Amino acid sequence: MIGAPGTAPAIGVIGAGAWGTALAQMLASDGRPVALWAREESLVATINHERRNPTYLPGAELAETITATTDLATMATLPVLLWVTPAQFLGQVLSGLPDYAGDLVLCAKGIEAGSGRLMAEVAHAAAPAAHVAVLSGPTFAHEVAAGLPTAVTLACSGGETQWQRLAPAVARPTFRPYYSADVIGAEIGGAVKNVLAIACGVVDGLGLGQNARAALISRGFAEMQRFGLAMGAQAETLAGLSGLGDLVLTCSSASSRNFSLGKALGEGQSASEALSGRNTVAEGAYTAPVLADLARQKEIAMPLVDAVVTLVRGQAPARDVVASLLARPLRAERPLG
Ligand SMILES: NC(=O)C1=CN([C@@H]2O[C@H](COP(=O)(O)OP(=O)(O)OC[C@H]3O[C@@H](n4cnc5c(N)ncnc54)[C@H](O)[C@@H]3O)[C@@H](O)[C@H]2O)C=CC1
Numbered sequence: 001m002i003g004a005p006g007t008a009p010a011i012g013v014i015g016a017g018a019w020g021t022a023l024a025q026m027l028a029s030d031g032r033p034v035a036l037w038a039r040e041e042s043l044v045a046t047i048n049h050e051r052r053n054p055t056y057l058p059g060a061e062l063a064e065t066i067t068a069t070t071d072l073a074t075m076a077t078l079p080v081l082l083w084v085t086p087a088q089f090l091g092q093v094l095s096g097l098p099d100y101a102g103d104l105v106l107c108a109k110g111i112e113a114g115s116g117r118l119m120a121e122v123a124h125a126a127a128p129a130a131h132v133a134v135l136s137g138p139t140f141a142h143e144v145a146a147g148l149p150t151a152v153t154l155a156c157s158g159g160e161t162q163w164q165r166l167a168p169a170v171a172r173p174t175f176r177p178y179y180s181a182d183v184i185g186a187e188i189g190g191a192v193k194n195v196l197a198i199a200c201g202v203v204d205g206l207g208l209g210q211n212a213r214a215a216l217i218s219r220g221f222a223e224m225q226r227f228g229l230a231m232g233a234q235a236e237t238l239a240g241l242s243g244l245g246d247l248v249l250t251c252s253s254a255s256s257r258n259f260s261l262g263k264a265l266g267e268g269q270s271a272s273e274a275l276s277g278r279n280t281v282a283e284g285a286y287t288a289p290v291l292a293d294l295a296r297q298k299e300i301a302m303p304l305v306d307a308v309v310t311l312v313r314g315q316a317p318a319r320d321v322v323a324s325l326l327a328r329p330l331r332a333e334r335p336l337g
């Protein structure tokens, strides 16, 4: 049983990393009970007894109405689950709930390596009866946990009927979802921006200046549009909170794990050094190679994504990768040309 009698949660969060914990805190901000699933027994005890998550979200004092558990089967009884395990583990963890038939709100940002599947495809395969939605936008976990305001795209595969159910379950005074029916667009924005944030971190680490960063955001957005439109995303979604909004956030701050990974590479750390010893996830490092493969299959030029692949594979130093990007033939600015 999750929560005290009479206070059973109607909503659960799967994954107690930084983002899952911050989402649970945001959902509990008006006193509603929230169930939070973690893999780690010791973390469950710390959350329930000390009201904190020192491993993934240090500094936040967690609400009394959050109840942590390692029991996935109990979570399956809840009508709404926010799924926040990292992208590469979605299929594996969700396969523990194959019959889940409630609303499954996907919050990870990435593409599955190996299969090239977006998160909703992975979820449909693992839990075919679930009603999938995607929540994505400019949302640094520590800011959301602190109650600072933001807005997100909530893309519902079940259209407006699902939105009517989910919006009141997820919205809070400082957390504002906007409706979309474009699940693919919301997924692609979040997955691609993580890769581009690594590139922006490299620019920062190399000390190449703010002009270079703005140019990279703009040319990176062109890559996101080319890829997204070819995959069936809508242009307005890519230009919205889950696309351009999150791209600008993540490309502008070392609070981003992807940006900070790129910064370390730009400062001269090797890829293996920069990637090892992290207990937090920089999704872009796992998404970049599979994204580059998908783009190649579709004959879509993504030179910045290709450059990030070269860097995370440790195939060339950052300065050489930037030099070869700058030496590419001059061309028209058209994003789709
Ligand atoms: N942290 C943030 O500000 C935001 C993160 N996201 C996305 O949320 C997703 C989760 O990221 P965070 O919560 O930040 O993670 P995190 O980096 O804080 O923590 C890592 C998480 O991975 C889990 N994990 C490690 N090995 C695992 C395994 N074998 N199976 C299942 N889970 C495993 C850990 O238990 C932990 O929950 C990512 O896709 C990220 O892009 C989205 C918005 C904001």
Ligand SMILES: O=C(CO)COP(=O)(O)O
Binding pocket: 109, 137, 138, 139, 140, 141, 194, 197, 246, 249, 250, 255, 256, 257, 258, 259, 281, 282, 283
């Ligand atoms: O997605 C995020 C903010 O919207 C968090 O970005 P990082 O995973 O790079 O920290």
